[in-house]
Amino acid sequence: MTQIFPVILSGGSGSRLWPLSRAMRPKQFLGVTADESLFQLTLQRLQALQAPTGQAWQSPLVVTNEDHRFLVGEQCRSMGVKPAGLLLEPVPRNTAPAIAVAALAAMAQANAQTPNADPVLLVLPSDHLIANPQAFAQSVQVAVQAALDGQLVTFGIVPTHAETGYGYIQAAKGLCAESAVPVARFCEKPNLETA
Secondary structure, X not given: XXXXXXXXXXXXXXXHHOOOOEOOEOHHHOOOOOOOOHHHHHHHHHXXXXXXXXXXXXXXXXXXXXXXXXXXXXXXXXXXXOOOEEEEEOOOOOHXXXXXXXXXXXXXXXXXXXXXXXXXXXXXXXXXXXXXXXXXXXXXXXXXXXXXXXXXXXXXXXXXXXXXXXXXXXEOOOOOOOOOOOEEEEEXXXXXXXX
16 A cells, blocks of 8 residues: 655745735745635645545645744644644755655655555645645546656646746646646746747
């Protein structure tokens, strides 16, 4: 049985939403569109997910910084979630190191239960707004199956306008809701003409 570890990245400074978002209370811990914070909405989406047959969802690993550990703890408690681990960043180092530390923690926890386990990670930024949680849950089901088949999976959305502040994923073929689609290339924060 493969263990699936959700990893919630919540160490960001939330500078794009200033002045509402501040260093000690960044946007992921604010109720931007609902009473719950974006972090709590991420926890809520996890509670609605179903594991594929023969797989088991684990409690989430949360990566945050030292300053926000109590916010994370309080917001997890209010949602009835006990994280599998709280991984504290002494200094911000961006996404890749946070995922690497979470992968090591997931492997250690999985191997404590089953030697030579190879867990699957579902990495979730905590500051995303997802308007259609049912479509997200369906996409996660497809992604988990692709990951179990040995694929590295990324999620994307179809842009509604050109944006230079985000990266673009070019699909190798037409999108399909029932299966993962290969990536042809990724364009990191393009100029306006490319976007």
